[in-house]
Amino acid sequence: MEKTPWRTEKWFTSPWNWLPEVREGLNFPKEIKLHDVTLRDGEQQAGIIFTKDEKIRIAEGLAEVGVHRIEAGMPVVSKEDEAAVKEIVKRNLGPEIYAFARCMKDDVKRAVDCGVTGIVVEIPSSTHMIEKAYGWTLERAVRLSVEATAYAHEQGLRVVFFPIDLSRAEFDWGMSLIAKVAEEGWMDALAVVDTFGGLAPHAVPWLIRKMKERVGDKPLEVHFHDDFGMGAANSLLALAAGAEVVHTTIAALGERAGNTPYEDLSLALLTLYGIDLGLRTEKMVPLARTIEEITGQENRWNRAIFGKRLTDIESGIIAGWYRNCKDEPTMLAPYDPALVGGKPLDVVLGKNSGVDSVLVWAERIGVELTEQQAQEIVQAVKARAYEKHGLLDLDDFKAIVRAHVPLKA
Numbered sequence: 001m002e003k004t005p006w007r008t009e010k011w012f013t014s015p016w017n018w019l020p021e022v023r024e025g026l027n028f029p030k031e032i033k034l035h036d037v038t039l040r041d042g043e044q045q046a047g048i049i050f051t052k053d054e055k056i057r058i059a060e061g062l063a064e065v066g067v068h069r070i071e072a073g074m075p076v077v078s079k080e081d082e083a084a085v086k087e088i089v090k091r092n093l094g095p096e097i098y099a100f101a102r103c104m105k106d107d108v109k110r111a112v113d114c115g116v117t118g119i120v121v122e123i124p125s126s127t128h129m130i131e132k133a134y135g136w137t138l139e140r141a142v143r144l145s146v147e148a149t150a151y152a153h154e155q156g157l158r159v160v161f162f163p164i165d166l167s168r169a170e171f172d173w174g175m176s177l178i179a180k181v182a183e184e185g186w187m188d189a190l191a192v193v194d195t196f197g198g199l200a201p202h203a204v205p206w207l208i209r210k211m212k213e214r215v216g217d218k219p220l221e222v223h224f225h226d227d228f229g230m231g232a233a234n235s236l237l238a239l240a241a242g243a244e245v246v247h248t249t250i251a252a253l254g255e256r257a258g259n260t261p262y263e264d265l266s267l268a269l270l271t272l273y274g275i276d277l278g279l280r281t282e283k284m285v286p287l288a289r290t291i292e293e294i295t296g297q298e299n300r301w302n303r304a305i306f307g308k309r310l311t312d313i314e315s316g317i318i319a320g321w322y323r324n325c326k327d328e329p330t331m332l333a334p335y336d337p338a339l340v341g342g343k344p345l346d347v348v349l350g351k352n353s354g355v356d357s358v359l360v361w362a363e364r365i366g367v368e369l370t371e372q373q374a375q376e377i378v379q380a381v382k383a384r385a386y387e388k389h390g391l392l393d394l395d396d397f398k399a400i401v402r403a404h405v406p407l408k409a
Contacts, residue, residue, distance in 0.1 A: 005018060005274045006018055007330070009330075009336075010330070010335060010336050010338075010339045011270075011271040011330055011334060011335035011336065011339065012330035012331070012334060012335075013271050013272055013334050013335075017272050017273070025240075026240045026273075027240060027241055027242045028239055028240055028242075028273070028275060029239070029242060029243070029244045031244065032239055032244060032245070032246070032269070032275065032277060033068040033069060033244065033245045033246075034067045034068050034069065034245075034246055034248050034262055034265075034266065034277065034279075035068070035069040035070075035071060035098070035221060035245050035246065035247045035248070036062050036067045036069065036070050036071065036095075036247075036249065036250070036262060037071045037100075037223075037248065037249055037254070037259060038058060038062070038249040038250045038253055038291075039055050039058060039059065039070065039071060039072050039073050039084075040071050040072075040073050040074055040100045041247075041249060041253075041254045041255065041259055042249040042250065042253030042254050042258075042259070043073075043253075044254060044255045045253050045254055045255060045256075045258060047297075048253065048295050048297070050084075050294065051080070052080050052083050052084040052087065054294050055072070055073065055081075055084040055088065056084065056087055056088060056091070057290065057294070058250070058290070058291070058294070059072065059088045059091075059093060060091075061250075061283070061286075061287040061290055062093075062095065062250070062287070063093035063094045063095055064280065064283050064287070065279050065280055065281075065283045065284065065287055066094075066277075066278055066279040066280050066283075067095055067248075067262065067279070068095055068096065068277075069096045069097075069098055069245075070088065070093075070095045070096070070097055070098070071098045071099070071100055071120060071247075072084065072085040072088045072089070072097050072098065072099060072114075072116065073085045073099065073100065074099065074100040074101065074107075075099055075101075075107075075110040075111050075113070075114050076101065076102070076106070076107045076110050082110060082113075082114060085097070085099055085111075085114040085116065086114045086115065089114055089115040089116055090115070096117045096118060097116050097117055097118075098116055098117065098118040098119060098120055098158075098160070099111035099114055099116045099118075099119050099120070100119070100120045100122070100162075101119055101120070101121050101122070101148070101152075102121075102122055102123075102148075103121055103123040103141075103144040103145050103147075103148040103149070104144065104148055105147060105148055105151050107148070108121070108148055108151050108152045108155065108157075109151075109155075111152075111157070112152075112155045112156075112157065116157065117157070117158060118157055118158035118159070118160065118188075119152050119157045119158070119159055119160070120160045120162045120191065121145075121148050121149050121152060121159060121160070121161055121162060122162040122163075122164055123141055123144060123145045123148075123161075123162070123163060123164065123177075124136075124141060124163075124165060125141075125163030125164055125165055125166045125169045125173075125174050125177055125178075125193075126164075126165040126166070126168050126169035126170070126173075126174070127169070127170060127173055128168075129165045138173075141177065142177060142180050145161070145177065145180070145181050145185060146180060146181060146184045146185035147185070148185070149161055149181055149185035149186045149187060150184070150185040150186050152186065153185075153186035153188075158188045158189075159186050159187060159188045159189075160187075160188065160189045160190070160191050160221055161178070161181050161185075161187040161189070161190050162191040162193060162223070163177060163178065163190075163191070163193055164193055164195050165193065165195045165196065166191075166193045166194070166195075167192075167193065167194040167195070167196070167198055167199045167207070168195075168196065168198060171210075175214050178190060178214065178215065179214070182215065182218070187215075187218060188218070188219075189218055189219040189220070189221050189244075189245065190211065190215050190218055190219075190220055190221065191220075191221040191222070191223050191247070192207065192208065192211055192220055192221070192222050192223070192238070192243070193223045194222075194223065194224045194225055194234070195223075195225060196225060196227060197224065197225035197227030197228055197230070197231065197256075197257065198227070198228075199224065199230075199234055200230075201230060201233055201234055201237055204234050204237040204238050204241065205237055205238075205240070205241040208220060208222075208238050208241035208242055208243050209241060209242075212241075212242055219244040219245065220238075220242070220243040220244060220245070221243065221244065221246070221247060222234075222235055222238040222239075222243045222245070222246055222247065222260075223247040223259070224238070224247075224259070224260050225254065225255065225256065225258070225260075226252050226254070226258045226259060226260060226261070227256055227257045228257075229257070231252065231258070231259060231260035231261065232260050232261060232264040232265045232268065234260075235248075235260045235265050236265065236268060236269070236273075239269075240273075246260060246262075246265060247259065247260065248260045248261060248262035248265060249261065249262065250262065250263075250287060250288065250291050251263070251288050251291050251292075251303075251306070252264075253291070253295075261304075261305075263284050263288070263304070263305040263306065263340070264304055264305060266279055266281070267281065267284075267305060267335070267339075267340065271334065271335055281339050281340050281341070282338065282339065282340065282341040283341055284305060284306060284340040284341055285305070285306045285340050285341035285342045286341050288305070288306035289306070305340055305342075306340065306342065309348075310337075310342065311333070311337045311342055311343050311344060311345045311346060312346060312347075312348045313332070313345060313346065313347045313348065313357075314347075314348050314349075314350045314351075314352045314353060314357075314391070315352050315353075315354075316352060316353050316354015316355065316356055316357050316378075317354065318332065319347045319353065319354060319356040319357040319360060320354070320356040322345065322347055322356070322360065323356050323359070323360060326345070329344070329345050332345055333345060347360040347361070348391050348392075349361060349381050349385070349391060349392040349396075349397060350381075350385045350390070350391045350392065351382050351385040351386060353378060353381050353382065353385075354378060355371075355374045355375065355378055357378075357381075358374050358377050358378050358381060359374060361397050362374070362377075362401070365394075365397070365398065365401070367401055367405055369405065373404050373405055376404055377400055377401060377404055380400045380403070380404070381397070384396055384400060
């Protein structure tokens with residue numbers, strides 16, 4: 001590890017992250033895996049649909065990034081979903097390929113027929129969901145869980161038991177269900193599922209420790225939703241408490257507010273904790289653009305990692321920093337945008353621009369300005385920004401400059 005892991009050529013974060021007293025108690029596992037659920041849970045976001053070819057394209061993108069596991073879908077949902085899972089398996093892209101199934105033997109059989117390596121088997125785990133949402137008896141939930149997981153194991157699949165709504169389940173009942181599956185069915189790993197994103201960060205380490213005490217050496221996987229915008233933070237805390245696998249999606253796609261975004265999580269691990277998951281981070285922005293293209297859903301402009309205006313500098317004060325530090329991007333941002341395949345930092349013109357902003361743009365078109373001219377142009381830029389209700393383009397700027405300085409032909 002570098003002597004200053006908080007500051008490298010590619011990022012510049014806080015040295016306080018590395019104080020011994022700050023890092024005390026961190027218990028990251030030796031190996032961490034990302035289990036991407038974009039093709040299943042991501043598609044559950046209202047209005048999102050992936051065709052077979054689009055699912056294959058997304059899987060190829062995830063493989064290029066280096067994501068370790070891909071949950072390719074739920075074969076029982078449709079013939080097209082089943083065909084997509086089969087084709088993704090057939091292409092041997094590199095990541096392990098999993099399928100998702102309800103706790104029903106037929107669901108499991110459909111997954112087996114697709115040739116996947118592993119399966120995530122779901123069942124409601126809170127009594128209120130079992131009895132009210134599903135209309136089942138508790139006994140039925142236990143029986144189906146045992147039968148389906150045992151059958152999946154008999155078919156040679158690696159089984160991840162996925163208790164829906166575990167974070168809101170009565171603790172003793174939830175643990176008794178898990179114990180029954182471990183003893184009478186099969187469980188290669190347990191998913192700690194926060195279906196409705198209701199876990200608070202301070203509760204996560206406690207929960208992971210308690211689960212570890214109950215399941216022994218079985219690996220823990222965490223599946224956290226982002227309803228309060230804390231999916232990545234909660235997942236980081238779960239890993240720091242010993243969880244081994246995180247379920248993620250591209251760009252936080254998923255039901256309601258979505259799932260833990262793999263981009264935020266993995267970049268935080270790399271730059272804030274010094275944990276390299278082996279991803280090709282420069283592929284992150286291109287993959288996010290692919291998702292935007294397929295879904296027709298553009299993320300907010302200043303979205304972390306890949307927002308389209310994330311690297312634009314409008315503030316006049318920061319434009320001054322840019323003029324002095326443009327060869328050192330990590331002086332102006334926590335990481336070099338090139339690390340994630342983003343466009344370089346750049347100065348744009350708008351209502352918040354200042355003299356330094358104008359001087360940057362004047363240099364681009366080969367014009368030298370006096371201090372008085374620069375001040376006048378700043379005011380004209382602000383006025384034009386109000387007229388456009390947005391940023392200026394090059395033609396706007398040239399027109400303003402012409403009104404104050406004769407341009408060379």
